[in-house]
């Protein structure tokens with residue numbers, strides 16, 4: 193009997209339902225022992241979010257500062273897993289604080305050491321450089337990355353900004369103002385995600401996880417919009433400056449600067465990013481080769 197661990201954290205329930213759908217074929221197989229572990233924080237983040245808490249999470253999210261987690265049950269720590277499915281969401285272009293804290297914990301080191309893993313992200317759409325940060329931590333933990341699945345909101349970039357804010361601040365998944373699409377990963381994509389579980393099951397049974405990512409890619413496990421790589425990269429440079437500046441501030445000054453950051457962020461989303469998009473379209477023909485190479489790399493699971 194093979195052992196599979198499913199690790200997740202979810203505020204809205206989205207990532208949990210993705211985790212359960214992907215695990216379904218494994219659970220139904222009868223020959224795989226599937227164990228779920230929900231990452232739990234000593235001091236949970238609020239959900240729904242309020243304005244202050246949401247922006248206050250920025251510096252520590254981006255700079256990957258870990259927070260205290262509740263301990264992982266000893267039965268899980270004592271088990272040697274044949275595969276670990278790591279589900280995470282992106283916060284401020286980095287792995288979320290709960291998931292990042294898990295990856296940086298000593299317990300994760302024990303669990304991940306020399307163990308095959310598949311990463312599964314459920315984000316708005318900006319996950320690419322967060323995945324690079326996850327890869328770095330997986331390498332430090334000596335994990336063996338065998339597959340990656342990136343589920344996103346398929347609505348346009350600016351539309352999903354509006355709908356996700358409504359979702360995260362109201363706590364309700366609804367069509368904002370009755371005219372916007374539903375936020376997040378579509379119900380269809382979530383339901384159909386069990387197709388990834390089938391492939392994972394078959395590779396696991398065949399002891400052939402090295403072929404997993406190419407099979408997952410045949411099922412469109414990773415779809416890359418090249419413009420978002422540019423936005424992600426630019427965003428990382430800008431967030432780097434802001435987060436390092438704000439994290440040094442004392443309480444009251446931090447509050448003030450987070451307000452300034454919020455205004456800047458809205459300006460960057462609504463004014464700078466459309467301008468960057470225009471430049472991107474103009475220079476697209478000159479960058480085609482570079483874009484092709486990048487797409488190939490980001491679809492892969494090479495740990496550098």
Ligand SMILES: Cc1cc2nc3c(=O)[nH]c(=O)nc-3n(C[C@H](O)[C@H](O)[C@H](O)COP(=O)(O)O)c2cc1C
Nearest residue numbers: 202203204205206281282283284285315316317318
């Ligand atoms: C503080 C915060 C920051 C976020 N930043 C990003 C981001 O940079 N890129 C992105 O694609 N999604 C971002 N999201 C959306 C999440 O990745 C995720 O899809 C959403 O919060 C659903 O929550 P759940 O996975 O906890 O259920 C952010 C969400 C929160 C709460």
